[in-house]
Amino acid sequence: MAEKVTFKVFRFNPEKDKKPYYQDFEVEIRKPGMMVLDGLNQIRWEMDGTLAFRRSCREGVCGSDGLNINGVNMLSCITHISDLKPPIVIQPLPSLPVVKDLVVDLTDFMNKFFLVKPYLITYSPPPDKERLQTPEERKKLDGLYECILCACCSTSCPSYWADPEYLGPSALLNSARFILDSRDEGADERFEIINDRHGVWRCHTILNCIEACPKLLNPTEAIGELKKILIKKKF
Amino acid sequence: MKVFQPQKRYRLHPGYIAWILHRVTGVLLGLYLFLHIWVIHYLAQGEQAFNKVMGIVQSPLFLVLEVGLLGTVVYHGINGLRVILVDYGNMAKREIFRKAVYVTFALSAAIIIAGGIPMLMHAFSH
Numbered sequence: 001m002a003e004k005v006t007f008k009v010f011r012f013n014p015e016k017d018k019k020p021y022y023q024d025f026e027v028e029i030r031k032p033g034m035m036v037l038d039g040l041n042q043i044r045w046e047m048d049g050t051l052a053f054r055r056s057c058r059e060g061v062c063g064s065d066g067l068n069i070n071g072v073n074m075l076s077c078i079t080h081i082s083d084l085k086p087p088i089v090i091q092p093l094p095s096l097p098v099v100k101d102l103v104v105d106l107t108d109f110m111n112k113f114f115l116v117k118p119y120l121i122t123y124s125p126p127p128d129k130e131r132l133q134t135p136e137e138r139k140k141l142d143g144l145y146e147c148i149l150c151a152c153c154s155t156s157c158p159s160y161w162a163d164p165e166y167l168g169p170s171a172l173l174n175s176a177r178f179i180l181d182s183r184d185e186g187a188d189e190r191f192e193i194i195n196d197r198h199g200v201w202r203c204h205t206i207l208n209c210i211e212a213c214p215k216l217l218n219p220t221e222a223i224g225e226l227k228k229i230l231i232k233k234k235f
Numbered sequence: 236m237k238v239f240q241p242q243k244r245y246r247l248h249p250g251y252i253a254w255i256l257h258r259v260t261g262v263l264l265g266l267y268l269f270l271h272i273w274v275i276h277y278l279a280q281g282e283q284a285f286n287k288v289m290g291i292v293q294s295p296l297f298l299v300l301e302v303g304l305l306g307t308v309v310y311h312g313i314n315g316l317r318v319i320l321v322d323y324g325n326m327a328k329r330e331i332f333r334k335a336v337y338v339t340f341a342l343s344a345a346i347i348i349a350g351g352i353p354m355l356m357h358a359f360s361h
Contacts, residue, residue, distance in 0.1 A: 012239065020239050071246040089243045097236035105236050156245065158254070205321040207250025207332055221327035228323060 003029040006087035007039055009051065012098050020098070022089075023048075029081065036076035036088065037065060040102075053102040060214060063148030066093055066155070067102055073152035073212040093155040109151050112167045116175035116193060121186025137182035144177035144222060146215050153209035153219050165198040169209035169219030172200060176222040179229070191230065200226050249336040253314055260311040267304060298358035302351045309350075310343040 004026045012020035025047055027039040037055055044051045053076075056062040060078035067076050068091040070084055081088065096104035122131070147170060154160050154168035167175075175194055179187045194200050200223050209219040245251070274292055277285045291297070317339045320326040326335045 010239075010241075014236070022242060068241060068243075068245075071241075071243045091241045091243060092239075094241055094245060095238060097238050099236060158251070203322075204254060205250070205318050205327070206254040207321075207327075207336075208245070208248055210327070210329060210332055211248045211250070216329065218327060218329055220321065220332070221329075224322045224327050231323070 005029060005039070005081055007043065008087045008089045009040075009043070009102070010091045011051070011101055013050070013100055014098075024087070027081070032082075034081050036067075036069060036079045036081055036084070036090070039081055039088075040076060040090070051102075052100040061148060063150030066150035066152040066214075067091070068093055068155075073156045075150060075152070075214040078214060093151055095155050095161040096151070104151075106151060108164075109154060109168070109170070110149075112154075112171040113149060113174060116167065116171050116178075117186060117190055118174045118178060120178065120181070120184055121189070122183070123185050131183040133182045140180050140182075141177060143217050144173060144180065146217060147173055147177070148215060150214060152212040152214055153217075156208040156212035158206055158208070159202050159204055163198060163202055166202045167194065167199055169203070169223065172203070172226065173217065173219040173222040176226055179226065191233075194226060195230055200230065203227075249333055249340075253317075253336045253339060256310060257314050257318070260307045260314075263307045264311060267307070295358050298354065301358075302347070302354050305350050305354065306343070306347045309346045310339075313343050313346075314339050 007025045007027050008022050009025060010020055011017070011023045025039075025043045027042055035058075037058055040051070040053055040055075044053075053067070054064040055077060056064045058065075058077045060075050063075070065076045066073060069076065069079060070089055073093060076090075090102065092098050092102045092104045096106065096109065099105050149170060151170060153173075154170045157166075157169055160166050160168045172194060175190050178184045179190055203220065203223045205220055205224075207220055210221075213219065247255075274288055277288045317326060317335055320335070321332070326332060
């Protein structure tokens with residue numbers, strides 16, 4: 001008999017259910033090192049084909065499967081079942097509207113990402129070849145460019161839960177990625193957006209985003225860098 | 236589409252606890268300010284009135300509550316310094332952000348115990 005682990009999964013079908021409920025599934029551990037996503041796949045493929053959840057690359061690169069597992073936001077594809085205390089409670093990312101089961105509506109999250117202009121802005125004429133930067137300047141972008149937009153950080157943030165207009169750690173980290181880029185010339189227009197009570201100043205350094213980020217980035221530190229630049233500009 | 240309250244609450248990471256305590260102590264300090272102004276305003280009504288109200292706030296009950304005031308002020312102050320260093324220092328670094336919270340808790344506890352013991356001894360010596 002293979003070992004079994006209980007998955008307590010959040011279920012909600014807007015066409016049938018008025019209220020969400022939690023359904024228990026017994027997931028069989030068939031090989032060592034099984035991930036939570038392997039368990040969810042087992043449920044969908046063998047037990048209940050109606051369970052809805054997002055996943056794509058199953059290796060922590062696409063950022064599709066951000067979930068709240070045992071009360072913490074993480075990617076199900078890179079989280080070992082053996083590292084979690086059973087029963088494993090699986091909920092959709094907090095504070096986002098639920099489409100079905102574990103699938104949440106990311107429209108607002110993505111709109112906030114586009115608000116901070118997450119692309120290179122330049123006004124100087126382009127050089128003959130590519131725009132160059134020194135290895136030191138490039139190093140400043142480490143820990144910023146790796147964001148996969150899984151929404152784990154933003155939806156772990158109590159400020160983000162409470163303030164529907166707050167840009168959130170993810171959007172702010174992505175604005176820092178371009179503001180701190182030596183090739184970019186759009187810092188001022190981005191600061192206009194993020195220098196706001198719903199921008200960087202809504203960060204109360206609760207640090208949940210650092211705990212949640214599956215790519216081990218540091219949104220709080222990035223927001224701190226932006227606050228430092230804004231303070232220096234003022235004085 | 237609706238947002239649902241999760242059944243299992245978000246895990247209370249150390250930084251999250253530190254923030255909740257910071258909020259609670261902040262509100263308490265705000266309320267204390269009103270109490271303080273209310274006591275001080277008796278100064279305007281002459282010596283007798285002020286001595287009377289000072290008699291109340293120096294009763295053993297208030298002296299014990301004062302330990303709570305010490306705790307509120309000490310925690311809010313030390314955690315406030317940590318928050319400033321998270322934003323404008325380097326305390327948000329992945330290697331130290333959790334340790335900084337534990338140091339805040341430990342330092343606050345040490346000061347509250349060191350200050351609270353003589354305060355309680357004074358309160359119960361009456």
